Structures are given as structure tokens and as C-alpha cells.
Amino acid sequence: MIQPSHELHPLLEVNGLTKRFPVGTFLRSHQVHAVEDISFSVPRGRVVALVGESGSGKTTTIRLIARLLPVTAGEIHFAGVDVLKSEPHQASLDYRRRVQMIFQDPFASLNAVHNIAHHLERPLIIHKKTSSQAELHERVCDLLETVELKPAEEIARRFPHQLSGGQRQRVAIARALAVDPELILADEPISMLDVSIRMGILNLIDRLKEEQGISYLYITHDLASARYISDQIMVMYAGHIAEGGESEEIMSRPVHPYTQLLLAAVPDPRAGLRTDRGQTARGEVPSLIDPPPGCPFAARCPRVMQVCRQAMPGPTEVQSGHWVRCHLFGPGT
Amino acid sequence: MDGVSFDVHPGEVVGLAGESGSGKSTIAHAVLRILRPPALITGGQVLFAGRDTLLMEDNELEQFRWQNISIVFQSAMNSLNPVMCIRDQLLDVMEHHRLPKAEARSRAVQLFDLVGIDPRRLEAYPHQLSGGMRQRAVIAIALALNPDMLILDEPTTALDVVVQKDILQQIATLREKLGFSVLFITHDLSLLVEFSTHIAIMYAGEIVEKAPARELFENPLHPYTLGLMNSFPSISGTKHKLAGIPGSPPDLISPPGGCRFHPRCAKAMAICSETAPISRAVSSNHSVSCHLYGESR
Numbered sequence: 248m249i250q251p252s253h254e255l256h257p258l259l260e261v262n263g264l265t266k267r268f269p270v271g272t273f274l275r276s277h278q279v280h281a282v283e284d285i286s287f288s289v290p291r292g293r294v295v296a297l298v299g300e301s302g303s304g305k306t307t308t309i310r311l312i313a314r315l316l317p318v319t320a321g322e323i324h325f326a327g328v329d330v331l332k333s334e335p336h337q338a339s340l341d342y343r344r345r346v347q348m349i350f351q352d353p354f355a356s357l358n359a360v361h362n363i364a365h366h367l368e369r370p371l372i373i374h375k376k377t378s379s380q381a382e383l384h385e386r387v388c389d390l391l392e393t394v395e396l397k398p399a400e401e402i403a404r405r406f407p408h409q410l411s412g413g414q415r416q417r418v419a420i421a422r423a424l425a426v427d428p429e430l431i432l433a434d435e436p437i438s439m440l441d442v443s444i445r446m447g448i449l450n451l452i453d454r455l456k457e458e459q460g461i462s463y464l465y466i467t468h469d470l471a472s473a474r475y476i477s478d479q480i481m482v483m484y485a486g487h488i489a490e491g492g493e494s495e496e497i498m499s500r501p502v503h504p505y506t507q508l509l510l511a512a513v514p515d516p517r518a519g520l521r522t523d524r525g526q527t528a529r530g531e532v533p534s535l536i537d538p539p540p541g542c543p544f545a546a547r548c549p550r551v552m553q554v555c556r557q558a559m560p561g562p563t564e565v566q567s568g569h570w571v572r573c574h575l576f577g578p579g580t
Numbered sequence: 581m582d583g584v585s586f587d588v589h590p591g592e593v594v595g596l597a598g599e600s601g602s603g604k605s606t607i608a609h610a611v612l613r614i615l616r617p618p619a620l621i622t623g624g625q626v627l628f629a630g631r632d633t634l635l636m637e638d639n640e641l642e643q644f645r646w647q648n649i650s651i652v653f654q655s656a657m658n659s660l661n662p663v664m665c666i667r668d669q670l671l672d673v674m675e676h677h678r679l680p681k682a683e684a685r686s687r688a689v690q691l692f693d694l695v696g697i698d699p700r701r702l703e704a705y706p707h708q709l710s711g712g713m714r715q716r717a718v719i720a721i722a723l724a725l726n727p728d729m730l731i732l733d734e735p736t737t738a739l740d741v742v743v744q745k746d747i748l749q750q751i752a753t754l755r756e757k758l759g760f761s762v763l764f765i766t767h768d769l770s771l772l773v774e775f776s777t778h779i780a781i782m783y784a785g786e787i788v789e790k791a792p793a794r795e796l797f798e799n800p801l802h803p804y805t806l807g808l809m810n811s812f813p814s815i816s817g818t819k820h821k822l823a824g825i826p827g828s829p830p831d832l833i834s835p836p837g838g839c840r841f842h843p844r845c846a847k848a849m850a851i852c853s854e855t856a857p858i859s860r861a862v863s864s865n866h867s868v869s870c871h872l873y874g875e876s877r
Contacts, residue, residue, distance in 0.1 A: 300740035411828040441599040442767050442811050446824030468740065471770075475813035475822070498815060512745035513815050516773035516797050531710050531743065 256327035257288035258462050259312070259430055264321035266307050270536065277536045281307045283486040284321070286562075289430065294456060294463040296473035296494070298509075299483030302532055305466045308483075309432040312464065313348050314338035326429075344374050347423035351435040353415035357407040363418055364403040367391070370425040390421040394451060413444035420451065430462045437472065449476050470513050474498050482506045485532055485543035487559070492569030503571045505544045542574070550575060581606045581785040584624075585859075588729065593755070593762040595772035595793065597808070598782030599829050604765045605654075606785075608731045611763075612645055629728075646673060650722040651731040652715075655738050659718055660706040666717050667702040673724045691720040696750055712743035719751065729761040737766070748775055770812050773797045781805050784830050784840040787859070791866040801868045803845045839871065847872060 266282040282304040289295045299305050310316045312323060314330075314337070323330050330342060338346075350356040357366060367387045370376075377383045384403075391399035394417040407415055416436060423431055433452065437445040453476060455461050467473050473480050474494050481491035482505065490503040501507050533543055542548070545555040554574050562570040563577045581603040588594045596604045609615045611626050613633060626633045628648060636644060653659045661669060667688055674684035692699040695716040706714055715735060722730055732751070736744035752775070755762060764776055772779055772793070779796045781789045781804065789802040800806050807825035827844040830836055836843050842852040851871050859869045 300742065413828055441829060442769075443599055443807060443825040444828055446811050446813075446822045447826070450821070450824075470741075471813040471815045474815060475819065495819075508742060510815065512741040514745075514768065514771040514774045515815060516770050531712060532740075 256324070258291045258326060259289040259464070260322075260324040261288070261312065262286050262322040262324070264308070264311060264323065265319045266304075266311055266316065267319045279535050280486050280538055281535060282311065284559075285483075285486075285488045287481055287488060287491060289462050289464055291429075291462055292456060292460045293479065294452070294465055294477040295479045295481065296465045296467060296477035297481050297483055297488075298467055298470055298473050300468055300509075300532060302485075302535070303483040304486040305468075305483055306434055309348070309434055309464060309466055313346060313432055314342065340374070344426045345429045347426065347428035347431050349416075349419050349423055349431060349433045349436045352439050353412055353419055354407075354439070356419050357415055359407055362404055362406050363391070363410070366418060366422055367403075367425055370422060374426045376426065386425070390425055391418075393424060393455075394418070394421045396421070411444075412440050413447060416440060416448055417451065420448075420455075424455070424459075428461065430464065433463055433465045435467055436465075438467070438469070445472070452476060470498070470510060482509065485538070486535060487543060487572065489544065489573070490569075490571045492566065496566060496569050500566075500569075502565055502569075502576065503573050504548050504550050504575075508547075542572075581610070584782075584785075584787050586780050586787060586790060588761050588763055590728070590761055591755075591759055592778060593764055593776040595764045595766070595776035595779040596782060597766060597769050597772050597779060599767055601784075601829055601832065602782040603785040603832075604767075604782055605733055608651060608733050608763065608765055611731065612649060612651060613641060614645075643677075646722075646727065647677060647725045648727055649729045649731060650725070650727045651733060652718050652722050652735045654734040660714060662706050665703050665705050666709075669717075670702070670721055670724060673721055677725055687724065691723060692717075694723065694754065695720045711739055712747065715739060715743075715747055716750070719747070723754070723758070723760075726758065727760060729763065731763045731765070733765045734767070735764075736771075737768075744771075768812075769808050781808065784835055785832055786840060786869065788841065788870070789866075789868045790859075795866055799866070801862065801866070801873060802841075802870050803847050803872070804841050807844075839869075 264282060264285050268279040268281055269276055270279055271277040285308065287295070297305050297308060307316065311318050318331060325342065325346070330338070334342065364387050367390055368383055371383060371386055377386055387403055388399040391402050396402045396414060396417050410418065437448050440448065449472060452463065456463065465473065465477055477494050479492065480494045480497045482489050482497070482503065484505050490497065490501065490506050497506065498510070501510055533546055539556070540558060541556040542559055545551050548555065552574055560572050560574045562572050564570045565576055584607060586594065596607060598604050606615070606619070610621055611633065615621065621634060628644065633641070633644060670688045670691065671684050674687060675681065679687070688702060689699040692702060697713055697716050701709065701713070709717065736747055739747070751762070764772065766772055773796070776793050779791065779793050780787045781802065783804045789796065789800070789805050796805065800809055804825070810822050811824045813822055825844055830840060830843070838853040838855055839857055842848045845852065849871060857869045857871045857874065859867050860873055861867045862873055
């Protein structure tokens with residue numbers, strides 16, 4: 248298969264990424280295993296969703312990729328370059344331009360004392376995207392129109408409190424777009440918004456992917472929105488990625504017992520609420536402080552085996568591009 | 581909130597759906613008369629088994645709350661007292677309603693069994709329990725006096741989906757066993773369709789459509805209901821583009837004139853900005869407030 252050279256590498260590739268936070272006192276120190284040996288890649292122009300419950304390590308993962316937290320172990324390759332080696336202490340200005348972030352809470356991510364124009368001018372000035380004041384103003388208006396905030400002139404003069412939640416999230420997206428990023432890390436961008444305006448934001452994200460070829464790593468706890476927006480889905484549980492693959496494949500043929508449990512819990516109006524308990528796994532996410540060896544889901548898993556409490560299995564490919572880390576499917580690699 | 585009417589019959593689960601600020605929680609608080617000033621109930625009746633709770637004296641109200649209707653608030657984390665163990669908080673309710681101490685103690689154990697927590701955890705303080713367990717404990721407190729009706733005000737929004745499913749299944753089972761009615765308030769329409777028998781859709785303080793859950797899901801009429809249905813991607817079936825609803829929910833300090841939804845409505849007509857539609861029954865159990873379904877079309 249012949250591919251253009253720039254497509255040889257995925258845009259982002261993460262290998263064995265691990266993050267531990269020390270807790271406790273000097274004599275009784277413990278470690279929170281927030282993210283444990285995760286590997287995945289984000290191809291150019293695609294949306295990859297990282298799905299998991301609260302505390303599963305999703306947000307830590309994107310903060311590591313954004314270089315907002317130091318990495319404990321593992322590698323982050325961006326466009327084929329091992330960025331933790333080439334810029335070990337701090338991310339370069341260039342990396343910060345190419346990788347942008349959208350946060351969950353549009354009420355907290357904008358500065359209340361500055362108008363919208365200020366929020367969009369800052370990245371343009373810092374990253375030297377414009378040469379004159381007139382051009383700066385023009386770019387700001389262009390950005391607001393790209394995210395469908397009209398009339399742009401008027402919106403630019405407003406302050407965050409004069410905008411609705413959905414409009415604010417659009418400003419946050421425009422701010423990320425200002426520096427022509429290649430990868431946008433989106434941390435639950437719709438979970439704080441009213442339900443009727445969520446689809447508008449997801450459709451905007453999708454349009455920007457199509458028009459500008461931007462890749463996304465989309466973090467969510469909502470499987471339905473992950474299916475709607477993403478090309479690939481990875482399911483996270485207690486700091487590990489349990490299963491990953493093409494969205495439709497994962498949603499229609501989940502193989503990991505945790506993914507199956509998660510999917511069964513999503514309300515589906517087509518089926519009534521079943522009162523038979525079936526395979527519901529009782530219990531909750533385990534503590535991440537000094538966890539025991541083995542698979543973190545073992546304590547809740549309806550199909551647990553002896554080996555599950557001893558070692559974490561490696562990834563096994565069950566279908567082309569669909570892999571799982573579960574002993575039911577072999578020890579993995 | 582403006583001119584809202586609905587009924588909850590014994591054993592029914594009535595769902596109230598709407599976005600934040602649509603007045604869902606205000607209804608729950610008005611029913612129990614726990615609205616804080618400056619909120620004022622300016623008109624209407626809340627009839628419980630024929631008695632108007634809005635006319636009750638304080639001592640009657642005290643009986644009515646918890647014995648007849650109890651409520652589970654949105655965040656269990658904040659509705660429990662952090663410096664009292666769960667047992668004392670359970671006993672508090674029962675002793676206030678003059679249950680003998682010994683009886684209250686055995687009832688506490690029974691209640692914990694009922695909601696699926698190990699009764700040994702009765703001694704625990706709220707911070708020692710997980711979010712799901714705290715929500716179960718709050719439900720146990722709500723069920724302490726065997727009420728006729730339970731109001732659930734977004735009981736699971738702060739919880740993960742797996743825990744949410746577990747708790748709702750538990751409530752469904754308890755309802756079958758104990759026979760109470762439920763007023764279930766949430767913004768998650770797909771959850772409501774699954775869980776309730778009847779649904780009322782609220783927009784900007786008014787009920788715009790009412791129908792049995794299945795009927796509403798299969799045959800939604802109001803443009804807002806249709807828009808809401810178009811805002812929830814599905815986890816199965818074919819994938820299509822969903823539009824959501826343009827614009828944002830209105831400011832209730834000066835709601836739009838005429839139909840409150842008309843500025844966001846794709847099917848708005850001239851009359852919609854002038855006169856507010858009244859609720860019309862389109863079939864024996866399905867009513868909608870929209871000019872599209874009026875005689876004057």
C-alpha cells in the first residue's frame with residue numbers, strides 16, 4: 248500500500264503512557280495510579296473518543312498530552328517526533344500552537360473581565376499570526392464567523408457574562424482555532440451545556456474536521472455522543488484502556504465485559520427498563536491508590552478467572568483494528 | 581412557572597422533562613411548599629388525595645411532608661449532614677414523626693436492606709460512602725415513612741451511568757413492591773422514556789406537551805419535543821445527523837410574547853408571536869400547546 252509520506256505516522260501516537268501521583272506522608276507514602284500504561288494513536292483528520300466514567304483517567308490523559316502535567320513514564324510522539332525527548336522540560340511554543348485544548352466548563356474557561364475580542368487576540372499576538380491592528384480585528388471577526396457567532400463585530404465587543412453557555416463554548420472553540428491547530432483536545436465540551444444546544448456544538452466540531460482537517464481527541468462519559476461524533480472509540484477503566492477500535496465496531500460488537508456493562512447501562516428508549524438484573528456487575532470503580540496486580544475490573548467482572556487477579560493482559564486483536572485487553576481473549580502481546 | 585397543570589395517579593411514574601431553568605425543580609418545591617422567598621405561589625392548587633396542600637396549616641404540612649410525599653434532591657452529597665452518621669439522619673426523620681425508638685432502629689436496618697446497602701454501613705458518615713451509596717442512603721431516608729409519593733429531582737445526574745442504571749432499577753423494583761407513585765424530574769429524555777409511564781415536557785416554565793411515555797416517544801407533536809428528540813444521539817440503529825434546536829433557552833425575566841418557543845421554532849407562524857397557544861387534547865391522553873394543532877389553523 249502506497250501512502251504519502253506525511254501519513255506514514257499518525258498525528259499523535261502515545262506509547263505506554265503512565266502517570267502516578269504521590270499521596271500520603273513521607274513515612275506512609277502511596278501512589279495514585281491515575282493513568283497506567285496506555286497506548287493509542289490519533290490519525291490525521293479523525294476524531295478519536297476516549298470514553299470512561301469519572302475517575303477513569305481521561306482528563307489526566309489529555310492533560311499529559313497537552314503537557315500540562317509531567318509524565319511519569321511513556322512516550323508521546325507528535326507527527327513522528329518524540330516530544331518528551333526533543334522538548335523534555337516544557338512544551339515548545341510550536342507544540343502548544345499545534346495542540347490546542349477546549350475545556351469542559353465554558354463559564355470558567357473565559358476571563359470575566361475581558362471582552363471576547365481580547366480572548367481571541369491573545370493567541371494571535373502570542374503566536375505572531377498577524378502583522379497589523381486592522382488584520383488582527385479582521386481575523387477575530389473571521390474566527391467568530393467560522394464558529395457561527397454573528398454579528399461578529401457585536402459579539403467581539405461583548406463580555407463572557409453576556410453570552411449563553413453554548414455561545415461561550417463557541418468562543419472557546421474559536422480561541423483554539425485562532426492558531427491553526429492540528430490536534431484539538433476536547434475535554435467533555437458539551438456536558439455542561441443545555442441538551443437542546445449540544446448537537447450544535449458537536450456538528451460544529453464535525454464541520455471543522457471536514458473543512459480544516461483538524462484531528463480531535465474527544466473525552467466524554469457519554470457513549471451516545473462518542474458514537475455520534477467519533478471515528479474511533481477507546482474505553483477507559485481505572486486508568487487503563489480496556490478496549491479500542493472503530494466506533495461502529497465497538498458499539499455493535501463490544502467484547503470486553505466492562506464495555507458491555509457500560510453499553511447496557513446507557514438508557515435506550517427503544518427498550519423498556521429491564522428490572523431483571525441480568526449481568527449487572529455490582530460495586531464501583533476501585534481505589535487507584537496502590538492497586539493490587541491484575542486487571543482492575545476483576546473485582547466486578549461477571550466472567551472473572553483466576554489469572555485476572557494476577558496479571559494485566561496485553562492487547563489482543565479480535566478483529567482488524569479492534570483490540571481488547573482481557574484474558575478471555577488470550578494473554579495478548 | 582406559569583399555568584402548569586398535571587396529575588399523578590397512584591402507582592404512576594410521571595416524568596417532567598425540560599432544560600435547566602425550565603421550572604422543573606420549582607414545581608417539585610411548590611408541591612411540597614418548600615420554595616424559598618422571594619418565590620411566591622400566586623395562583624393554583626396542589627391537590628393531594630383531594631386536599632389542597634397550599635391551604636394546609638403548618639402542623640398539617642409537617643405531617644404531609646415525608647409521610648405523604650417525600651423528595652430526593654439532586655445532589656445526595658449535599659443533602660446529607662456531614663457530621664452525623666447515616667443512622668442518626670434516618671432516625672431523625674422517624675423520631676420527628678413520633679415513631680418509637682426501638683421500632684425506628686429496626687426500620688433503619690430494614691430500609692438499608694431495601695435499598696441494597698449493607699446495614700453495617702449505618703454507622704458510616706457520608707464521606708465514607710461513595711456517591712452511589714450516598715444516593716441510596718438518601719432514598720432510604722425518603723422511604724422511611726412509607727410515603728405515597730416520591731419526588732425524584734434529577735436523582736442521578738451526578739452519578740456515572742452504570743450506577744445510575746443500578747439505582748433506577750432499584751427504584752423501579754421498590755415501586756413495584758411498595759406501590760408508591762413517582763414524580764421524576766430530569767433533563768435526560770431518553771432516561772424518562774425508559775423509566776416513566778407518563779411524560780410532561782416543560783419549556784420556559786410551561787408544560788408544552790403531555791402524553792403516556794410510549795405515545796410521546798413514538799408520536800411527538802410539539803416542535804420543542806421534536807427538537808429535544810433530535811438532541812439525543814442513539815447508541816443503536818442507523819446514525820443520522822441530528823440538528824438539535826437553534827438559539828438558546830429564553831430569559832424568564834422577560835419571556836418572549838405569544839408562544840414562548842416561537843423564536844427558536846422552525847414552524848413558527850404569524851399567530852405564534854401574538855397569542856400564546858392553549859393546551860388542546862389531540863387524543864384521550866395526549867395534549868399539546870401549539871397553534872399547529874389548533875382549530876384555527
